[in-house]
Amino acid sequence: MCSPTRDPPVKIRTLARRSRNFECIPIQQEMVSSPRPAKRSRRNRLEENPGGDTPVPLPPPEKSSPLVVFAHGAGAPSSSDWMIRWKEMLGRALDAVEVITFDYPYISGGKRRAPPKAEKLVEFHMDVVRKAIAKHPGHPLILAGKSMGSRISCMVAAEDDISASAIICLGYPLKGMNGAIRDELLLQLKVPVIFVQGSKDSLCPLDKLEAVRRKMRSLSELHVIHGGDHSFKIAKKHLQTTGLTQVEAEDLALQAVGDFFLKELQGSH
Secondary structure, three states: OOOOOOOOOOOOOOOOOOOOOOOOEOOOOOOOOOOOOOOOOHHHHHHOOOOOOOOOOOOOHHHHOOEEEEEOOOOOOOOOHHHHHHHHHHHHHHOOOEEEEOOOOOOHHHOOOOOOOHHHHHHHHHHHHHHHHHHOOOOOEEEEEEOHHHHHHHHHHOOOOOOOOEEEEEOOOOEOOOOOEOOHHHHHOOOOEEEEEEOOOOOOOHHHHHHHHHHOOOOEEEEEEOOEOOOOOEOHHHHHHHOOOHHHHHHHHHHHHHHHHHHHHHHOO
8 A cells, every 4th residue: 555645845935025124214204223234235125015915116226326526614725535435335325426526725735724615615515426427327316415515415416407316415514603594595406315313413513404395395204323423433431332333324324325216216217
């Protein structure tokens, strides 16, 4: 008599969808702590579609990589260690075709003069942007800046002949030298903007920025680097409390920036 045969056991694998591990603060939401960053490829994040079975269409590869024009702050040129490091990190986070940095005339060639009013640097900044666009036509344009450079980037984005897809403000100087809140420019913006701010940045109190964001017409998000100063430097004692390293805290910010751009890129297609 033949004994019954049994099929070999079937291994079942459970697929876990990756979570969006970053700290972006949309308007009217509370600030929450972020977990450690999860590494995901840019293409995988584009292809995710949690809302249904229809795949999200990908833009042509040659058009999806953004062109980033990255402006320095008032006190240090594009050759500073901070600017070089963040240029490289932004390029990786955004999968950029190029991150272009430059020096404003008052600080170029090793000069150490005080910066003029930001409005006087807009035309020079626009010329840099126009040349960058001519070099990489068809790529989405992102205007990024550190402190003063982020404020001038917002001014450039408001110009009629500049079509930016997004603005990245790293340490936006919301307070002026006299302590007044400078919100007029932000209230005029129509381009999506993400703010990356240190919680201990005296030039941009978070409660004041949140009040401005509630009045802004353009879409905005905020990522807070807890314990970070105007340049995002975190004290060792604070790092020990949170269990994060300086690099991990910055990685969370970069992931927030990358996801913000991808969301805007998908929304434009």
